[in-house]
Amino acid sequence: MDLALGTKAPAKPLAFIDLQAQRARLSDRVERAIQRVLDHGRFIMGPEVAELESRLAAFCGAKHAISCSSGTDALSLVLMGKGVKPGDAVLVPTFTFAATAEVVALLGATPIFVDVLPNSFNLDPVSLEQGLRTAKGLDLRPVGVIAVDLFGLPADYDAIAEICRANDLWLLDDAAQSFGAAYKGRPIGTIGDATATSFFPAKPLGCYGDGGAVMTDDDALAARIKSLRVHGKGRDKYDNVEIGLNGRLDTLQAAILIEKLEIFEDEIAARNRVAHRYAERLGDIVQVPQVPADMTSVWAQYTLVLPEGRRDAVAEALKAEGIPTAVYYPLPLHRQTAYASYPVAGNGAPVSDQLSQSVLSLPMHPYLEEADQARIVGALRQLLAS
Numbered sequence: 001m002d003l004a005l006g007t008k009a010p011a012k013p014l015a016f017i018d019l020q021a022q023r024a025r026l027s028d029r030v031e032r033a034i035q036r037v038l039d040h041g042r043f044i045m046g047p048e049v050a051e052l053e054s055r056l057a058a059f060c061g062a063k064h065a066i067s068c069s070s071g072t073d074a075l076s077l078v079l080m081g082k083g084v085k086p087g088d089a090v091l092v093p094t095f096t097f098a099a100t101a102e103v104v105a106l107l108g109a110t111p112i113f114v115d116v117l118p119n120s121f122n123l124d125p126v127s128l129e130q131g132l133r134t135a136k137g138l139d140l141r142p143v144g145v146i147a148v149d150l151f152g153l154p155a156d157y158d159a160i161a162e163i164c165r166a167n168d169l170w171l172l173d174d175a176a177q178s179f180g181a182a183y184k185g186r187p188i189g190t191i192g193d194a195t196a197t198s199f200f201p202a203k204p205l206g207c208y209g210d211g212g213a214v215m216t217d218d219d220a221l222a223a224r225i226k227s228l229r230v231h232g233k234g235r236d237k238y239d240n241v242e243i244g245l246n247g248r249l250d251t252l253q254a255a256i257l258i259e260k261l262e263i264f265e266d267e268i269a270a271r272n273r274v275a276h277r278y279a280e281r282l283g284d285i286v287q288v289p290q291v292p293a294d295m296t297s298v299w300a301q302y303t304l305v306l307p308e309g310r311r312d313a314v315a316e317a318l319k320a321e322g323i324p325t326a327v328y329y330p331l332p333l334h335r336q337t338a339y340a341s342y343p344v345a346g347n348g349a350p351v352s353d354q355l356s357q358s359v360l361s362l363p364m365h366p367y368l369e370e371a372d373q374a375r376i377v378g379a380l381r382q383l384l385a386s
């Protein structure tokens with residue numbers, strides 16, 4: 001084959017999430033904020049930590065926002081605050097990041113894996129009810145539900161909260177991907193007993209390292225979590241009233257997040273414009289995400305469901321064109337080595353199994369230019385038509 005013919009210069013590879021574009025926009029504001037922390041030197045629980053917490057609480061309308069070391073620790077702190085222990089069952093979706101179930105297992109309790117809905121990718125209330133029966137059949141005590149707002153879209157909280165009320169279960173929102181979204185006019189951060197979010201760099205609101213926060217309106221739970229995040233401290237950290245964590249957020253990360261929170265609303269609007277363009281230009285040939293009229297998403301991911309058997313070849317072909325994609329998640333948790341021994345609701349999680357074979361996430365960030373998006377859409381349309 002004549003390589004000079006039919007080969008075009010490879011196009012510049014696109015970013016899956018372009019953090020450098022955000023950095024350019026924030027310009028020296030973040031550097032100045034870091035400099036201020038270096039100058040005052042209060043690296044642990046410095047003034048920026050309390051400042052960020054009050055801004056996070058105001059942003060979502062929660063009574064308390066408690067920053068911590070990661071989204072995973074935010075989940076752990078709530079579970080510890082609720083006294084989760086061996087013999088307890090906590091219901092979690094199987095189509096999620098491992099942290100959602102990991103925190104349950106770490107406390108010696110049993111995660112019960114629940115299936116998700118094929119369109120929202122979020123907890124299926126029918127499977128949740130089945131999971132409760134599965135837990136009771138195993139002589140476990142169901143104590144709570146962790147609902148995940150996957151890819152930035154809130155779960156179906158009216159249905160889930162109703163099941164929680166009827167069964168005396170607490171409800172924790174794993175909002176690692178959805179902080180900034182809303183469910184029926186209620187901001188994420190105000191739903192259920194508590195909300196956990198993550199500031200991992202690639203999340204919609206990310207810092208430059210690990211970080212997280214818990215939001216709650218429950219005064220007693222908030223007080224307990226503040227103690228648990230500093231080794232279960234009483235009067236001070238040398239007075240230990242229970243077993244806790246070293247779970248604080250660094251002052252430097254708080255200072256960075258204060259600057260990023262300033263532009264977060266605007267970035268959410270930009271993410272929605274990107275999502276809207278994808279839907280308009282791809283919705284006729286592939287299953288694109290649908291946002292119910294009474295919810296908003298912050299588009300942590302823009303995730304398609306491809307026709308059976310086509311996903312991996314499409315991802316490969318896009319990669320060859322310089323278009324990165326990602327698979328969240330290639331295996332549901334109940335099929336992971338570490339979690340395979342935990343119970344699954346009813347007879348399994350067929351929707352999660354099917355999704356793990358067919359989902360594909362496209363580049364999504366607030367700074368995705370129209371021309372680059374047109375390139376992604378063009379390549380995908382051509383591949384799906386062939």
Ligand SMILES: *Cc1c(COP(=O)(O)O)cnc(C)c1O
Nearest residue numbers: 070071072097099100176198200
């Ligand atoms: C990212 C993520 C977490 C964990 O957050 P970290 O800050 O990385 O610990 C938990 N749950 C979900 C759904 C996530 O996407």
